[in-house]
Amino acid sequence: MPSFDIVCKLDLQEVDNAVNQTERELAQRFDFRNVKTEVRRDDAVLHVHSADEFKVRAAVEILRERLAKRQVPLKALDEKPIEPGPAGTAKQEIVLQQGIATDKAREIVKLVKEAKLKVQAAIQADQVRVTGKKRDDLQAVMALLRGQDLGIAMQFTNFRD
Numbered sequence: 001m002p003s004f005d006i007v008c009k010l011d012l013q014e015v016d017n018a019v020n021q022t023e024r025e026l027a028q029r030f031d032f033r034n035v036k037t038e039v040r041r042d043d044a045v046l047h048v049h050s051a052d053e054f055k056v057r058a059a060v061e062i063l064r065e066r067l068a069k070r071q072v073p074l075k076a077l078d079e080k081p082i083e084p085g086p087a088g089t090a091k092q093e094i095v096l097q098q099g100i101a102t103d104k105a106r107e108i109v110k111l112v113k114e115a116k117l118k119v120q121a122a123i124q125a126d127q128v129r130v131t132g133k134k135r136d137d138l139q140a141v142m143a144l145l146r147g148q149d150l151g152i153a154m155q156f157t158n159f160r161d
Contacts, residue, residue, distance in 0.1 A: 002138055003131040004159040005124075006108060006145065008100050008152050010076050015041060015096065018066035025062055032058075039063060046077075046094040053082050053090045060092060073153035097152060099126025104152055108145065115144055135161060 037050040078095040085091045105123045112121040119132035
């Protein structure tokens with residue numbers, strides 16, 4: 001029986017490469033000379049720390065550009081507000097979404113059921129598996145979900161015929 005999985009996964013190696021490119025560009029830019037600006041990744045969180053709020057915003061913008069060039073979906077970034085740090089500095093955390101949250105998975109299942117296609121959607125841990133008898137029905141579900149803005153970066157993997 002044909003099936004596929006709906007997942008939200010990021011290539012962390014590409015994220016690391018984008019962070020390294022951002023660090024290199026910040027070291028070269030004139031407006032960041034003699035300013036300690038740091039961009040680093042801890043597990044699924046990116047930390048941006050700089051001298052003031054303006055510099056943090058500029059560093060995050062450079063980071064977004066580098067991530068986009070490396071085909072990392074920007075929808076998978078959950079940017080927290082910029083917080084003041086010690087001695088007038090500023091910092092921001094950006095959480096990387098890994099896996100589909102249960103409430104989003106329920107929303108996906110609901111959308112699939114409302115489409116009245118002959119498929120079944122089941123939540124499995126941090127992904128959603130869709131099965132059906134016809135490949136065309138599965139492709140219709142993919143097209144339906146691509147057309148929706150659910151606020152997460154979805155990938156369709158493990159397509160079995």
